[in-house]
Amino acid sequence: MKTVDFIIVGQGIAGSVLSLILQKRGYTVMVIDNVPQSSASLIAAGIYNPIVFKRLVKSWRVDDLVPFAENFYVEMEKLFESNFLEKKKIIKIFAEQQEVDFWNKKASEMDLLNYLNPTSNESKPNVKSPFGxxxxxxxxxxxxxxxxxxxxxxxxxxxxxxxxxxxxxxxxISEQGVTYKTIKAEKIIFCEGYKVLKNPFFSWLPFKLAKGEVLTISATDLNVTDIVNKGVFILPLSNNTYKVGATYEWKDLSEINSEKARVDLTEKLNRIITVPYEIISQEAGIRPAVIDRRPILGFHPIEKRVGVFNGMGTKGVMIAPLMADIFVNYIKDGKVLDTEISVERFYTFHKKIRQNKLGLKT
Ligand SMILES: Cc1cc2nc3c(=O)[nH]c(=O)nc-3n(C[C@H](O)[C@H](O)[C@H](O)COP(=O)(O)OP(=O)(O)OC[C@H]3O[C@@H](n4cnc5c(N)ncnc54)[C@H](O)[C@@H]3O)c2cc1C
Structure with missing residues (x-):
C-alpha cells in the first residue's frame, strides 16, 4: 500500500495545477489519469485574454488571476527547466466603425487603461482590417x-x-480515509473535466458543457506574430502553422470533429486573411462550463473526504492557478471559500435529488 495525502483524479489543466500547488505546500499526491489522446486541455489554444471582447469589460477577477497565473507558470518553467508561457498581445481587428468608437470610449476608462491600447488605422499585412x-x-x-x-x-x-x-x-471510503486499489489517502479530489457527469459523487452539479473545435492550418505567407482576433482567433505556432478557433456548440456534445465547425471556422478565417492556407488538422473537445460560469471547488455535502476541482469553463489557463491556491488554503488553514466558487452553492441541488430518490417531499 502506498500512502499519500491526496489522490487526484484527472490530469488536465485543473488536476495538474492543483497537484503542483498541493506539493508546493508540502502535501503528497497520487495523480491518476487515463492519458487520453485528446482532452479539453490538450486541444485548448492556451490563450489567456483579460478582456471580454463582446462587452469590452474585464474578465472575472482578472486583476488577481492573470498575475497569479503568470507567476505560477514561470515558477513551473524554472522547476521543469522548460518553456511553456509566452506573454503576447492580442490584436483585435474591427469589423465596423461602431466597434472602433466603442473601443475608444472604453480605452479611456480608468479601469481599462492598463489593458486596452489606442486604436490604429495602420493596415496589417495579409490581414483584412479596413476599420483598423x-x-x-x-x-x-x-x-x-x-x-x-x-x-x-x-x-x-x-x-x-x-x-x-x-x-x-x-x-x-471510511472514517480513517480513502483507499483506491493499492493507494491509501486522506482525501480524494476529482478534476475530471466534463467527465464529472459520470462521477457518482458529483453528477448532480449543474454543468452547461460547451463543445469547441479548432483547426490547425499551414499558411506560409501569413507572417502573423501576435494573436489576431476577429470573431475567431488566429494563434501563431511554429513553422508557419497557426491554430484557428474556436467554435461553441451546446447540443452536439460528442468529441467528434464536425463539418459544421470546419465550414464555420474557414468562412470566418476567409474574412480575415488574404493569403492561401491549408488545413492540417481539426480537433474537438468539451469545455467543463457551469451554468453560472464560475469554477467549482470544495467537498461533497455528505462524503467529506471526496472533493471536486472543476468548472474551468473556457478559461482554464487563467483561472486554475489562483483557484487551486485558494482551494489549498481552504484545505490547509480552513480559510472560508467564497460562495461564488464553493461547491456549497449547489448543495441544494444535491439535497433535492437525494430527497426525490428517497421519495421525500422537497
Ligand atoms: C476548442 C477549445 C479551445 C479552448 N481554448 C482555450 C484557451 O485558449 N484558453 C483557455 O484557458 N482555455 C481554453 N479552453 C478551455 C480549456 O480547455 C478548459 O478550461 C480546461 O482544459 C479544463 O481543464 P480540466 O482539467 O478541468 O479538464 P480536462 O482537460 O478535460 O482534463 C480532465 C482529465 O481527466 C481525465 N479523466 C476524466 N475522467 C477520468 C477517469 N475516470 N479516469 C482517469 N482519468 C480521467 C481526462 O482524461 C483528462 O485528462 C478551450 C477548450 C476547447 C474545447
Missing amino acids: SASVNKAGVLDVANFIQCTREHLSKSNAFLHDQFDFNSLH
Missing part, C-alpha cells in the same frame, strides 16, 4: 500540452502518477 485594429495587454498563451507533459514527467519521477482509468468500484 487595437491591441490588448496582459494577455498571452500557455503551451498546455507541454505544461501537462512536464507535470506528468515531474510526478512520475517521484512515483506520484498512475496511468489508469479510474474505477469507482475500487474506491473505498
Whole structure:
C-alpha cells in the first residue's frame, strides 16, 4: 500500500495545477489519469485574454488571476527547466466603425487603461482590417500540452502518477480515509473535466458543457506574430502553422470533429486573411462550463473526504492557478471559500435529488 495525502483524479489543466500547488505546500499526491489522446486541455489554444471582447469589460477577477497565473507558470518553467508561457498581445481587428468608437470610449476608462491600447488605422499585412485594429495587454498563451507533459514527467519521477482509468468500484471510503486499489489517502479530489457527469459523487452539479473545435492550418505567407482576433482567433505556432478557433456548440456534445465547425471556422478565417492556407488538422473537445460560469471547488455535502476541482469553463489557463491556491488554503488553514466558487452553492441541488430518490417531499 502506498500512502499519500491526496489522490487526484484527472490530469488536465485543473488536476495538474492543483497537484503542483498541493506539493508546493508540502502535501503528497497520487495523480491518476487515463492519458487520453485528446482532452479539453490538450486541444485548448492556451490563450489567456483579460478582456471580454463582446462587452469590452474585464474578465472575472482578472486583476488577481492573470498575475497569479503568470507567476505560477514561470515558477513551473524554472522547476521543469522548460518553456511553456509566452506573454503576447492580442490584436483585435474591427469589423465596423461602431466597434472602433466603442473601443475608444472604453480605452479611456480608468479601469481599462492598463489593458486596452489606442486604436490604429495602420493596415496589417495579409490581414483584412479596413476599420483598423487595437491591441490588448496582459494577455498571452500557455503551451498546455507541454505544461501537462512536464507535470506528468515531474510526478512520475517521484512515483506520484498512475496511468489508469479510474474505477469507482475500487474506491473505498471510511472514517480513517480513502483507499483506491493499492493507494491509501486522506482525501480524494476529482478534476475530471466534463467527465464529472459520470462521477457518482458529483453528477448532480449543474454543468452547461460547451463543445469547441479548432483547426490547425499551414499558411506560409501569413507572417502573423501576435494573436489576431476577429470573431475567431488566429494563434501563431511554429513553422508557419497557426491554430484557428474556436467554435461553441451546446447540443452536439460528442468529441467528434464536425463539418459544421470546419465550414464555420474557414468562412470566418476567409474574412480575415488574404493569403492561401491549408488545413492540417481539426480537433474537438468539451469545455467543463457551469451554468453560472464560475469554477467549482470544495467537498461533497455528505462524503467529506471526496472533493471536486472543476468548472474551468473556457478559461482554464487563467483561472486554475489562483483557484487551486485558494482551494489549498481552504484545505490547509480552513480559510472560508467564497460562495461564488464553493461547491456549497449547489448543495441544494444535491439535497433535492437525494430527497426525490428517497421519495421525500422537497
Ligand atoms: C476548442 C477549445 C479551445 C479552448 N481554448 C482555450 C484557451 O485558449 N484558453 C483557455 O484557458 N482555455 C481554453 N479552453 C478551455 C480549456 O480547455 C478548459 O478550461 C480546461 O482544459 C479544463 O481543464 P480540466 O482539467 O478541468 O479538464 P480536462 O482537460 O478535460 O482534463 C480532465 C482529465 O481527466 C481525465 N479523466 C476524466 N475522467 C477520468 C477517469 N475516470 N479516469 C482517469 N482519468 C480521467 C481526462 O482524461 C483528462 O485528462 C478551450 C477548450 C476547447 C474545447
